[in-house]
Amino acid sequence: MKLKKVICSFLGSCLIAGVLQAQVTIIKAGHLFDAATGKMLSQQLIAVRDGKIQQIGADIPYSPTDSIIDLSDAWVLPGLMDCHVHLTVAFPYRKVAIEHMYMTESTALRALRGAHNAQVLLMNGFTTIKEIGNDANYASADVIRAIKKGWIQGPTIIYAGKIISPYGGQTAASPEHEHVWDMEYLDANGADEIRKAVRKNIYYGANVIKVVTDSYAYHYSLEEMTAAVTEARQAGLKVTAHVMGGEAARNVINSGAAAIEHGVDLDDELLQLMKTKGTFLVGTDLAVSNNLAYSADSATARNYYRIDIDRLKRAYRIGTKMAFGSDIIIDIPGKNRAQTILEILQSWKDAGIPNAYVLQCMTRYAAELLGVEKERGLIAPALAADIIAVKTDPLKDINAIKAVSFVMKDGKIIRKD
Ligand SMILES: [Zn+2]
Structure with a gap:
């Protein structure tokens, strides 16, 4: 003034x-x-x-x-947007062990990593992100508080809280370590438990709800997904779902969820159904260099890449709504989190997606998915x-x-x- x-x-x-x-x-x-x-x-x-x-x-x-x-x-x-960020996660290069992280890293350490990554992302042009969970005991809620207080600089963060999932989270644990996943997931089985989990996340600061629907042979039914969407909607929130394809994906789409994360196995019929329903695809199509970070051998990394590119091409051809998302949980040596995220541009390039459309998926379409299109996403x-x-x-x-x-x-x- x-x-x-x-x-x-x-x-x-x-x-x-x-x-x-x-x-x-x-x-x-x-x-x-x-x-x-x-x-x-x-x-x-x-x-x-x-x-x-x-x-x-x-x-x-x-x-x-x-x-x-x-x-x-x-x-x-x-400003750029990334709709699938895990600010507080950084597995060692080529040594993925999610359970090991739960046992050896405190929520405080995770929050400090999240604060660091938030600053790195903003400095490299990401002004809005969706922090999609796996953040220990709500570590990212404190990162958001620190940004709002002006202690650190960071992007606008749309925050999922803990990931809601059927029994077991996305974890491999012995019966002696049952509920080790409670650090990162809310077990919710049946509509009532799902509604309670949605409310718990909102209580701790979530403004989007993330569910993992299909990590095991059992997956969320249409009734369970509808409970999540209805409960979230009553509080003005959207639901986004980790799901690969098949019946579980169909339930997600028909429930009215806002987006499918990953969707690696989506066939053309499901991609068409998403287009009809207005469901976004956040494809998280990692580059070969990203896949190699997971300890995949070269042939496996290229095979994952081939499958991702094929689905990305089909989604673009069919006209499924898309928003950019990265899903980086391992940094490539010598690169910071933003640089590792932007390796993914190679996937969009190889799929033949026009550069203007890639930029729109990183700005206006991402803003639409995140529900901030009246505030951000365009100049x-x-x-x-x-x-x-x-x-x-x-x-x-x-x-x-x-x-x-x-x-x-x-x-x-x-x-x-
Ligand atoms: Zn993820």
């Missing part, structure tokens, strides 16, 4: 009128990605005030006293000023977004190289 209104008298003396006005920032964008249309515009001005975009255009008025950010040699985009008047810039054209080479040179979050400059 600053004093701005100045009244000059005929004697030439100036009086400050005492009207407080918020500082206006003008971003000069050489190129501006319009996520609504998928087109790149030239020579645009963006006026930002009070953390929000006020006006955009090639010729909008501004005052010499406004703060100017010159990005006339850059490509400016809405448009009245939306939050979540704005990034890169030095080369991402429509020519999507890898351009691996080198973010400018980040603005809610109108505040986080990075300017």
Whole structure:
């Protein structure tokens, strides 16, 4: 805020009128990605005030006293979004052991890792994420609190709390260690237990509900999924489901859940059903380099990749709604969490998905899935000023977004190289 209104008298003396006005920032964008249309515009001005975009255009008025950010040699985009993030998880490279993590890492350590990764993601252009669970005893709820208090910088986080699942979570435990998974999952079997689990997550800060429906021979019925969706909806929340395909996926789609996570085994008929129902696919289609991090041998890593790319291609061809999600739980040596996430761009490239559509899946479509489309996802008047810039054209080479040179979050400059 600053004093701005100045009244000059005929004697030439100036009086400050005492009207407080918020500082206006003008971003000069050489190129501006319009996520609504998928087109790149030239020579645009963006006026930002009070953390929000006020006006955009090639010729909008501004005052010499406004703060100017010159990005006339850059490509400016809405902040990126990742709809499948595990902020607090980092297995050792090529040594996946989820149960070992439960036994050896405290919730405090997990929260500190989550805080670190949240900052890394924001610095690299991710201004909104969906934190999808596996965060010990609600560690990410405290990461969100720390961001809101201003202790650390981080993206807007849509938060799932503990993952709700049929008996056993996604864990391999002996009977002597029954409920070791309670650290990460809420066992919920039958509609009543599911409703209780949804309420528990909301109580501890969740604003989206994540269910794992099919990790074992038993999976959630349509009645159980409908209970989850109905209970969440009453609190204004969406449900998203880890499911691979088959009958379990059909139950998820028919329940009215917002999205399927992974969906590796979805056939064309189910992808078509998703299109009809408006169910999003968050494909989490890892690159070969990501698959190798899981201790997979080269042939296995390539085989997983081939299956993912095939489903990604079919979903695009059929027109199933998609939003970008990464599901990174192991970093590649020498790369930070954001860099490991962006390895996945290779999968979208190899599936032949147009770069403009990839960017839309990382912005406007992700915002729609996350329920923040009235606040974020586009560079448009009245939306939050979540704005990034890169030095080369991402429509020519999507890898351009691996080198973010400018980040603005809610109108505040986080990075300017
Ligand atoms: Zn995941």
